[in-house]
Amino acid sequence: MSRFLTLVKRDLKLSMRQGMDNVMVIMFFVLAVILFPFGVGPEPNILARIGAGVIWVAALLAAMLSLERLFQTDYEDGSLELLALQPMALEITVLAKITVHWLTTGLALIAATPLLAIFMNVPASGFWMLVLSLALGTPSLSLIGAIGAALILGSRRGGVLLSLLVLPLYIPVLIFGVSAVEAAIGGFPVKSHLMILAGLLIAALPLCPWAGAGAIRQALET
Numbered sequence: 001m002s003r004f005l006t007l008v009k010r011d012l013k014l015s016m017r018q019g020m021d022n023v024m025v026i027m028f029f030v031l032a033v034i035l036f037p038f039g040v041g042p043e044p045n046i047l048a049r050i051g052a053g054v055i056w057v058a059a060l061l062a063a064m065l066s067l068e069r070l071f072q073t074d075y076e077d078g079s080l081e082l083l084a085l086q087p088m089a090l091e092i093t094v095l096a097k098i099t100v101h102w103l104t105t106g107l108a109l110i111a112a113t114p115l116l117a118i119f120m121n122v123p124a125s126g127f128w129m130l131v132l133s134l135a136l137g138t139p140s141l142s143l144i145g146a147i148g149a150a151l152i153l154g155s156r157r158g159g160v161l162l163s164l165l166v167l168p169l170y171i172p173v174l175i176f177g178v179s180a181v182e183a184a185i186g187g188f189p190v191k192s193h194l195m196i197l198a199g200l201l202i203a204a205l206p207l208c209p210w211a212g213a214g215a216i217r218q219a220l221e222t
Contacts, residue, residue, distance in 0.1 A: 003088045007096035014073075015104045021066060022104050029062035029109055033116045044121045051120030052130055052181035059109045059134060060170055063141045066105050067166065068159050070097055070149040071216065081220055090213040098146045098209065106138035122181075129184035133177040136197040143201075143208035144169045150215035173200055 015022065036054050040046055074080035083093050113134055117127055148166040155161060180193035 003086075004092055004096050007083075007093060008099055011097055011100040012103065015100060021069070022108065025062050025066050025105050026108050026112055028065060029058050029112060030116065032058040032061065033120065036120070047121040048123055051117065051122040052126060052185075053178045054120060055113060055116055055122075055130065056134070056137075056174055056178050056181075059113070059138065060141060060174055062109060063105055063138060064145060064163065064166060064170075066101065067145040067149045068152070068162055070101055070146060071153055072149070075153050075219065080216065084216065084220055090216060091209040094146060094150070094209040094212040094216065098142050098212075101146070102139050102142040106134075106142055109138060110134050123185050125187070126181045126185035129190060130181045132194070133180045133197060136194065136201060137173045137177040140173050140197070140201045140204050141170060143204040144173075146208055146212040147215065150212040150219065153216065153219035173197065176200070 033055055036050070037047060040050065071080060074083065084090050086093075110131060113131055114127070117130055122130060145162075145166050147169075148162045151165060152162050176193050176196045180190050180197065183190045183193055
């Protein structure tokens with residue numbers, strides 16, 4: 001645990017030094033949501049109907065923006081190879097990096113969501129459900145995205161390949177995240193949607209670091 005926390009602190013410091021990257025992710029998220037009323041019109045009923053889906057899709061795309069550099073910087077300067085050689089399991093190292101990714105992107109996206117929900121006229125009945133669904137869903141986005149980030153190590157045009165690998169895997173999280181909000185707005189039970197989101201997170205928590213570590217080992221051997 002102490003080594004895990006040490007890695008988290010190390011990556012947080014490195015992330016803070018590249019503060020503009022984190023700011024750009026939030027700016028993309030905000031701008032992507034703000035652009036929709038210009039495209040579909042400012043009708044409150046229309047915005048209320050599509051608001052949750054727009055915010056979820058924008059959050060998904062924003063989280064994916066920073067995935068390419070999840071392992072790439074350490075891979076290029078040789079730090080990743082040293083991390084793989086240390087006594088601690090590589091899966092723990094991958095989990096530490098995923099944790100930092102969520103702290104610097106997912107948490108910031110959740111913090112920006114209430115203001116954007118008001119802007120998109122999301123009904124009060126679905127307001128906090130939107131925040132809760134993102135709190136359950138964004139960790140899964142970081143976990144799943146880590147597999148794609150590990151698979152593209154050493155490849156050219158990795159950003160395009162990462163999108164093709166990760167976006168299909170994001171679809172279940174997106175569907176049940178938006179469905180939970182729509183159920184809350186419609187007055188229907190939301191427990192099943194939240195349980196599925198939690199189940200996806202519980203399944204991804206052990207599987208994604210293991211798969212990501214395997215992909216990193218493969219990249220380091222080539």
